[in-house]
Amino acid sequence: MSFDFATPINRRQPRLSSDAAEDVIEWPSQKWHRYDEDVLPLWVADMDFRSPPEVIEALQARLEHGVYGYGLVPDSLRAALCEWSVRRYDWDIEAGWQHWLPGVVPALHLASLAFTEPGDGVMTVTPIYPPFLQVARRTGRELQQAALVPPESEEGQWTLDLDALEAAVTERTRLLLWCHPHNPTGRQWSHAELEGLAAFVERHDLVVVSDELHCDLLLDEGARHVPLAAAFPQLAARIVTLWAPSKTFNLAGLTAACAIISDARLRRRFVETAKGLMPDGNVLGLVAAEAAFRHGEAWRQALLDVLRGHRRALVERVARWPGVQLAAPQSTYLAWLDLRESHVGSADSPAAELLKQAGVALSDGADFGWPGFARLNFGTTAQQLELALERMDRVLG
Template identity: 85%
Template sequence: MNFDFATPIDRRQPRLPSEMTAACSSWPSQKWHRYDEEVLPLWVADMDFRSPPEVIAALQARVEHGVYGYGLVPDSLREALCDWSVSRYGWAMQAEWQHWLPGVVPALHLASLAFTQPGDGVMTVTPIYPPFLQVARRTGREMQQAALTSPKDENGQWTLDIAALEAAVTERTRLLLWCHPHNPTGRQWSHAELEQLAAFVERHDLIVVSDELHCDLLLDEGARHVPLAMAFPQLAARTVMLWAPSKTFNLAGLTAACAIISDSSLRRRFAETAKGLMPDGNVLGLVAAEAAFRTGEPWRQALLEVLREHRGRLVERVAGWSGVTLAAPQSTYLAWLDLRQSRLGDAKSPAAALLEQTGVALSDGADFGWPGFARLNFGTTAQQLEQALQRMDRVLKR
């Protein structure tokens, strides 16, 4: 089956049927409406591709029903996720381990409230997806950070630094927020690194929240994701895995995610904390999630081919930019650019300077805990990516 990942879709001024324009004149997009029309936005992590046709068809059928009252998570959805886990990872997840909720970011905050006390330490590694850095402050806990080790050469990758974790941990540390695979660097962690991490978690008696949101977007041929709790069964009693179809199938706005917690005590604490704070499931999000897991694999494989091509184009282009380095992402559709030695390196925010000079909007590395860097989203059409790269060439090319 052929899928169209090439045709640009107007997300600023979508064309609506004439009978709808009076009631709904536009569908604002965070990604495309944050900046003026001349700006090309390659920042927030959603893609500019239509979701799988089968998902769209399932949503249309549910919308046609016309009643959108409070729903329940259907057993068929739980089974679909279990089947996906077995077929993709060989992990026999159980249906009762699943706790569906509106998103991964709320789940991070719930975990802090459920498993720590005010003043306890919540640890993460940087650079990291910005909400990780906000959980502790928002929940009255102490944020503790350890830095990854940056690439040593142009062919290197970001690596886990256990010594940095040991230096940051304290007797009040209770929770580790982990990203697997990693946002923003795109690392697919090696078994050796995860083995060190597992030993660290056990040694300090921590609970680990493993955000595995990008696990179905591994870009290297033959790569296979291994869930943290599967790789290290000894961690199962202290692990909350976070999963969602949102990144893989471009369904973020439908707010459907799942916490997978095999330990009944942890699961009960998490569920009790969620009461009154989290709404019931989005009926359309649940429909889309099930359709994606049951029918979306051909679309996902086609998407991966497109993302591999875009990654290759980006890596080649960055090689011609003076003072800019990039460790080729092994997963996700996100690239983590080091701009500190570039012509924009003296700017307080290279990302802001790039926006001003080129009209290309990237995510500012300072928000991830690493000023001088920027995150670029290449989950867009080849045409739009090329337009952005040509603009950046004018400022960054040797």
């Protein structure tokens, strides 16, 4: 079965209703409507590809029912995620470990409320997906940060600095927010790094929330993701794993994610905290999630081939830009550009300068805790990516 990842889909223009041309129904997109029409958006992490056909068909069938009242998480979805976990990651999870909720960002905030007290420390490593840096402030906790180590060569990768974690931890630290694989660097952590992290978590008696949203998108041939909880079962009483079909199958707007918590006491605290703060499941999101996990594998494999080609094209292009560095992402459709030594590196925000000079919108590295960097989303058509890179050529080349 073939899938179309090449034809551009117009996400900017509104659709007209079938009844009358004057009745305009707008479907605004955060990605495409944040900037003017002459800007190419490669920022927020959603892709410009249609979701798997089986997902679209399942949604159409659910829409035909015509009633969209309060729903329940179906046992069949729980079973589908259990099967996906065993088949893809050799991790035998149970249906009762799952708590479905509207997204990973709400889950991060829930974890802070459930497992810490006001004034406690919430730790993470930087650079990091911006909501990780906002959880502590929003929940009245103390943000604690440890920096990753940048690559030492063009072939190198970002690495975990366990000494930096030790320097940042305090007696009030209670929670570690972890990203595995890592957003924005695309790093797939080594077993040795994770082993050191697990020992750190145990030594300091921390709860760890492992955001593993990009685990289905490993780009290196033969690479295999091992969930943190599966690799280190001794962490069972202190770990929350976050999974979702949103990044893999481009379903972010349907708001369906899952917290997997094997420890009953930990799970009870998390679920009790969610009551009254989280809405019931999105009935369409749950349908889409099950269809994706049951029938989306062929589409995912085709997507990976496309993303590998895009990564290759991006790495080759960056090599032509003086002063720009990129550690080729091992996972995700996100690239973390070091622009500090580039032509735009002297600007307060290289991303803002590229927006101004090239008309390409990237995510500002300052929001990830590292000014001078920018995150580029290459989860788009080859045509769109090439057009954006040509514009960036004129500024960075």
